[in-house]
Amino acid sequence: MRLSIWPGAVQPYDDILEVARHAEATGWDGVYVADHFMPNATPGRDPSGPMLECGTLIAALGAAVPRVRFGTLVYGNTYRHPAVLANMAATADHVTGGRFTLGIGAGWQVNEHEQYGIELPPVKQRLDRFVEALEVLHGLLRRPTTTFDGEYYRLTGAWCEPKPVQDPLPxxxxxxxxxxMLGIVARYADAWNTWGHPDLIARKSAILDDFCAAQGRDPKAIARTAQSLVVVDGPLPQDAPMPVIGGSPERLADTIAQYREIGLDELIVPDRLLGRGADRLKAMDTVRSLVSG
Known part of the structure; x- marks a missing residue:
């Protein structure tokens, strides 16, 4: 099972770079960055706080850290035309020497769309648009030219050059x-990601398998990735909006073993509850030892 770190983009660049370099030096497999422009407007969080932009951050980290893979978790489709995103992804793959994973989702965070005047359609329309975007991305990144006449996107003899280093870029x-959504994953994805404890991931993974079977696709062609917030040693927060695992190294080891048993290909660890500075690096080392052990 691969192990990747997800440093929050709310912190200074030097802190994020420290996390990425430590991950590279201590045997982690990857680093992910979220695509947001401001914190989510949820109770207890300051939505006016800082947030570094995802694409620029990925390029900077990819140039500075030479071994681990980098990925977006995930680009919001509503924020960019997919042809623009295809060129960004191909460039990131060249900057990293073929170590980039293009993570993308349909888009969801309300306050970003409201403040910037970006349309956030109803769910059905958002997913319809997302499917068209995936067609555009597949075409531009994997074929010489792309012509596409959809309801939301139209391309005529379009190219994206240079193509990514990876063939195909995942x-x-x-x-x-x-x-x-899991049906869309079955058709278009090389990897799938969602939040959840092992039992939830196992249930949704089985549903994804069924969608793959219905479309005649080998389920093993889609890597399964997931994340939960991690507490290495301490009380679990009772008000966390996301799943949380750990509390002690022993309990964390048990849950990591469960992820492995359900066939998870990659566990992604957000750094939100790992502390800061030396404490965070120590927590990362503990997590790494539990996965490798």
Whole structure:
């Protein structure tokens, strides 16, 4: 099982770079960055706080840290035309020497769309648009030219050059909707990601397998990735909006073993609850030892 770190983009660049370099030096496999422009407007969080931009951050980290893979978790489709995103992804793959994973989702964070005047359509329309975007991305990144006449996007003899170093550049889709999103994953994704404890990931992974079977695709062609907030040693927060695992190294080891048993290909660890400075690096070392052990 691969192990990757997810440093929050709310912190200074030097702190994020420290996390990425430590991950590289201590045997982690990857580093992910979220695509947001401001913190989510949830109770207890300051939505006016700082947030570094994802694409620029990925390029900077990829140039500075030479071994681990980098990925976006995940680009929001509503923020950019998919042709623009295809060129960004191809460039990131060249900057990293073929170590980039293009993570993309349908988009969701309300306050960003409201403040910037970006349309956030209803879910059905958002997913319809997302499917068209995936067609555009597949075309531009994997074929010489692309012509596409959709409801939301139109391309005529379009090219994206240079093509990525990787052939193909892997596309990760983030989302866990069981009625439609997992069907989109089955059709277009090289990797799938969602939040959840092992039991939830196992259930949704089985549903994804069914969608793959219905579309005649080998389920093993789609890597399964997931994350939960991690507490290495201490009380679990009772008000966390996301799943939380750990509390002690022993309990964390048990949950990591469960992820491995359900066939998870990659565990992604957000650094939000790992502390800061030397404490965070020590916590990262503990997590790494539990996965490798």
């Amino acid at each position: 596309i990760l889709i983030g989302g866990g909707g069981e009625r439609r």
